Amino acid sequence: MLDSLLAPFRALGQYAILIGRAFASVNEIRMYWKNLFIQMVRIGIDSVPIVALAAAFSGAVLTVQTAYQLETPFIPKTIIGSIVAPSIMLELGVVVAGFILAGRVGARIAAELGTMRVSEQIDALEVMGLNSVGFLILPRVLAGIVMFPVLYVVSCVVGIGTGIFTGHIGGFLSVSEFLEGARQFFQLLDPFIGFIKSVAFGFIVTSIACYKGYYTGGGAVGVGDSTTQAAVLSCVFILVADLLVAMLLL
Amino acid sequence: MQYSNELKVGAAIILAALAAFAGIRFFQNVPLFGSSYALYAEFDDANGLVSGNPVRMKGVKVGSVERVRLDPKTQTVRVQLKLERGPTIPEGSRASVSGISALGGVHVSIAPGPRDNPPISPGSTLPSLESSSSLGRLTDQAPALASKADSVLRNTSATMATLNRLISRPDSDLRQTLTALRGMTNDLEEVTEAEKATIRRLLQNLEAVSGDLRAFTGENGDSLDVAVRRLNQSLGRLNRGLSSFEKTSATLDTITTKLNNGTGTAGRLLNDPSLYMKLDSAATRTNTLLEDFRQDPGRYLEDLTLVKVF
Amino acid sequence: MIEVRNISKSFGDLQVLSDVSLDVNEGEKLAIIGRSGSGKSVLMKHIVGLLKPDSGHVYVDDQDLCCVPYERLRELRKRFGVLFQGGALFDSLSSFENIAFPLRYFSSLSESEIEARVQECLDLVNLSDVGAKNPSELSGGMRKRVALARAISMEPAYILYDEPTSGLDPETSNTINDLINHLASELKVTSVIITHDMHSVLEVADRVAFLYRQDLEWVGPVAEIHDCANPNLNSFVRASEYKIGDSSTATSLSEPSP
Numbered sequence: 001m002l003d004s005l006l007a008p009f010r011a012l013g014q015y016a017i018l019i020g021r022a023f024a025s026v027n028e029i030r031m032y033w034k035n036l037f038i039q040m041v042r043i044g045i046d047s048v049p050i051v052a053l054a055a056a057f058s059g060a061v062l063t064v065q066t067a068y069q070l071e072t073p074f075i076p077k078t079i080i081g082s083i084v085a086p087s088i089m090l091e092l093g094v095v096v097a098g099f100i101l102a103g104r105v106g107a108r109i110a111a112e113l114g115t116m117r118v119s120e121q122i123d124a125l126e127v128m129g130l131n132s133v134g135f136l137i138l139p140r141v142l143a144g145i146v147m148f149p150v151l152y153v154v155s156c157v158v159g160i161g162t163g164i165f166t167g168h169i170g171g172f173l174s175v176s177e178f179l180e181g182a183r184q185f186f187q188l189l190d191p192f193i194g195f196i197k198s199v200a201f202g203f204i205v206t207s208i209a210c211y212k213g214y215y216t217g218g219g220a221v222g223v224g225d226s227t228t229q230a231a232v233l234s235c236v237f238i239l240v241a242d243l244l245v246a247m248l249l250l
Numbered sequence: 251m252q253y254s255n256e257l258k259v260g261a262a263i264i265l266a267a268l269a270a271f272a273g274i275r276f277f278q279n280v281p282l283f284g285s286s287y288a289l290y291a292e293f294d295d296a297n298g299l300v301s302g303n304p305v306r307m308k309g310v311k312v313g314s315v316e317r318v319r320l321d322p323k324t325q326t327v328r329v330q331l332k333l334e335r336g337p338t339i340p341e342g343s344r345a346s347v348s349g350i351s352a353l354g355g356v357h358v359s360i361a362p363g364p365r366d367n368p369p370i371s372p373g374s375t376l377p378s379l380e381s382s383s384s385l386g387r388l389t390d391q392a393p394a395l396a397s398k399a400d401s402v403l404r405n406t407s408a409t410m411a412t413l414n415r416l417i418s419r420p421d422s423d424l425r426q427t428l429t430a431l432r433g434m435t436n437d438l439e440e441v442t443e444a445e446k447a448t449i450r451r452l453l454q455n456l457e458a459v460s461g462d463l464r465a466f467t468g469e470n471g472d473s474l475d476v477a478v479r480r481l482n483q484s485l486g487r488l489n490r491g492l493s494s495f496e497k498t499s500a501t502l503d504t505i506t507t508k509l510n511n512g513t514g515t516a517g518r519l520l521n522d523p524s525l526y527m528k529l530d531s532a533a534t535r536t537n538t539l540l541e542d543f544r545q546d547p548g549r550y551l552e553d554l555t556l557v558k559v560f
Numbered sequence: 561m562i563e564v565r566n567i568s569k570s571f572g573d574l575q576v577l578s579d580v581s582l583d584v585n586e587g588e589k590l591a592i593i594g595r596s597g598s599g600k601s602v603l604m605k606h607i608v609g610l611l612k613p614d615s616g617h618v619y620v621d622d623q624d625l626c627c628v629p630y631e632r633l634r635e636l637r638k639r640f641g642v643l644f645q646g647g648a649l650f651d652s653l654s655s656f657e658n659i660a661f662p663l664r665y666f667s668s669l670s671e672s673e674i675e676a677r678v679q680e681c682l683d684l685v686n687l688s689d690v691g692a693k694n695p696s697e698l699s700g701g702m703r704k705r706v707a708l709a710r711a712i713s714m715e716p717a718y719i720l721y722d723e724p725t726s727g728l729d730p731e732t733s734n735t736i737n738d739l740i741n742h743l744a745s746e747l748k749v750t751s752v753i754i755t756h757d758m759h760s761v762l763e764v765a766d767r768v769a770f771l772y773r774q775d776l777e778w779v780g781p782v783a784e785i786h787d788c789a790n791p792n793l794n795s796f797v798r799a800s801e802y803k804i805g806d807s808s809t810a811t812s813l814s815e816p817s818p
Contacts, residue, residue, distance in 0.1 A: 031665065037254075040259040045262050116650075120648040121648045121650055123610055124648035129637045129638040129666060147262075153267075156273065183278070183302065191273070
């Protein structure tokens with residue numbers, strides 16, 4: 001009973017120590033340089049299409065629904081732009097990308113490391129004299145921290161672009177009306193907070209997936225469990241971090 | 251061709267950074283690499299103005315609000331404006347906050363100063379439109395006014411000198427004209443005296459009407475019936491007032507007719523073609539005089555010891 | 561010289577090793593035998609420092625694995641080559657890259673020298689032409705041999721074999737056994753073989769250590785294994801002899817259950 005109550009604390013401690021060890025091996029980063037770039041391509045660049053797709057749809061839907069909700073003659077059409085652009089920069093662009101990547105990147109990392117664990121590849125690395133934590137986890141977490149902001153920019157550009165396009169094609173408001181509205185309420189804080197969130201989400205998704213994958217046990221079932229938990233926990237903590245950043249910085 | 255991972259990642263990061271930079275500049279509505287300059291404005295009330303709101307001059311967007319700050323010392327709102335290069339804002343321009351913030355249309359509008367003024371220098375403060383006194387407005391116009399006044403005064407002083415000399419000659423036409431004009435003014439005075447009573451009555455009526463109106467608006471509990479009756483009464487009185495006014499204008503009409511027919515001094519003055527001729531010749535003479543003066547100022551100015559000094 | 565001194569290990573409530581002591585002498589081939597779940601693999605993981613004992617010490621060349629800092633431990637581990645049960649080849653890399661992997665990270669060899677060394681290792685395991693293939697394209701026996709080539713690429717002083725013949729047909733098992741003998745005589749390495757394949761033990765080992773439940777019950781030369789006084793070892797040996805023909809199927813079925 002007490003044990004199950006303490007389990008989350010134990011897990012948190014284990015997680016913190018693991019990630020701490022990963023960052024402690026940062027002095028060996030030159031050794032993992034090649035690995036870092038491989039992960040950056042896999043986590044970042046390979047995710048561009050799916051992130052762009054999700055951003056395109058969320059931008060379009062947001063514009064259509066905002067236009068629908070504001071269909072009164074008293075509210076200038078530019079307000080649609082004032083709502084859609086900051087929403088995407090502040091929240092939608094980064095959270096949608098975060099969820100997509102929790103599934104795509106988080107599950108991938110957890111499955112990869114989990115398989116390496118159960119097939120003793122991690123032990124093999126260790127026995128060769130490599131620091132498996134530094135070798136496997138640090139490049140993935142760093143790649144997440146560096147590449148998520150890149151994906152955030154992609155998400156924003158595509159999302160807002162699609163929003164403008166949809167508003168124009170759907171006949172809700174013209175491009176210049178959208179832009180005027182967006183510019184009117186633009187604040188540098190919006191993309192800045194989005195950027196902070198993307199860094200946080202990049203860390204959350206990759207580090208949780210690494211933790212779950214690294215401590216996988218029990219064969220194929222264990223890998224499945226780790227993968228599921230990595231995706232689910234990443235999503236949960238993305239929401240928590242989203243709220244925390246919003247409360248701290250807004 | 252196979253690109254290395256380093257190249258792909260590096261290119262992606264740089265592209266994203268450029269896109270973010272360009273996007274932010276785009277939404278801040280400043281030209282990508284173009285220049286802008288800052289101006290300041292002070293208001294008593296910001297009316298919900300926030301940074302990013304547009305700055306318009308004659309309804310055309312010329313910039314945006316950069317920062318809104320309440321000055322704790324002076325209790326005024328100090329607003330930093332970011333203006334695009336291009337349309338120049340002349341000195342003496344004034345700023346005001348207009349639009350309704352609830353509808354998102356709040357903006358700073360700039361009422362431009364006189365066109366002839368030099369463009370305002372970056373970093374200076376635009377005064378607020380509502381808080382300005384007429385004196386303040388005058389000082390704003392000053393640069394342009396001063397130059398105009400200067401030329402006018404120079405012309406005037408030259409003319410005055412000639413006029414003086416003309417008037418000092420007892421037999422001049424101008425003197426006779428002035429005498430005639432004095433007579434005409436007297437005639438007009440008489441007319442006004444005669445109609446004084448009518449005008450007073452008219453004004454009294456109007457006063458009563460407005461008094462009624464005030465009372466009417468004061469008693470807001472009155473029924474519509476009473477209101478309409480009172481309005482009728484008021485209109486009736488106004489009618490009477492108007493008929494009196496009609497009479498007055500009729501009298502004025504007869505005066506004008508008299509004037510036209512040449513009866514009375516003023517009429518004679520207006521209808522006498524010789525007067526026009528006289529004025530004309532006076533002007534011609536003035537002209538020759540000025541011409542003469544220009545050609546040989548010494549002849550006229552020889553009495554002035556000041557000239558001798560030179 | 562590896563000295564295991566009084567180590568105990570338990571996972572939660574499950575005691576896996578209790579007070580086990582064992583010496584591995586320079587140049588010998590020691591087989592650690594025992595039933596599944598008797599703690600053989602756990603003992604091996606202690607020897608390379610992958611697990612820390614709850615109590616006791618493991619000395620490798622007079623250095624205590626339990627108490628050295630991580631960096632020193634990593635240096636010590638480079639004296640080991642380990643053949644894991646499933647081979648533990650990195651499946652994202654080709655066979656060549658797998659063998660070259662430790663060389664790239666821990667040697668100062670040039671690319672051509674690495675190539676030569678990899679080929680040398682592949683020749684040693686009689687697999688000269690599989691360098692370009694991915695581990696998934698190889699059979700189980702080939703995978704183990706590639707893994708063995710990787711284990712010896714850094715010229716270790718000790719080679720640990722974790723179930724080298726499990727899951728292999730008798731013929732391939734014999735190939736592996738021959739390879740173990742060959743490497744031991746060729747490279748003058750100390751070998752520790754963890755197995756429950758008595759056939760392999762008799763083929764390869766100089767000495768045998770028998771783990772039963774959590775205890776090390778018997779240690780002695782392989783010649784004495786048939787006439788020892790330990791009833792548990794006797795029954796283990798007898799069971800193996802009866803089933804020697806189908807030992808591969810017996811072991812492969814017993815493996816997947818955790």
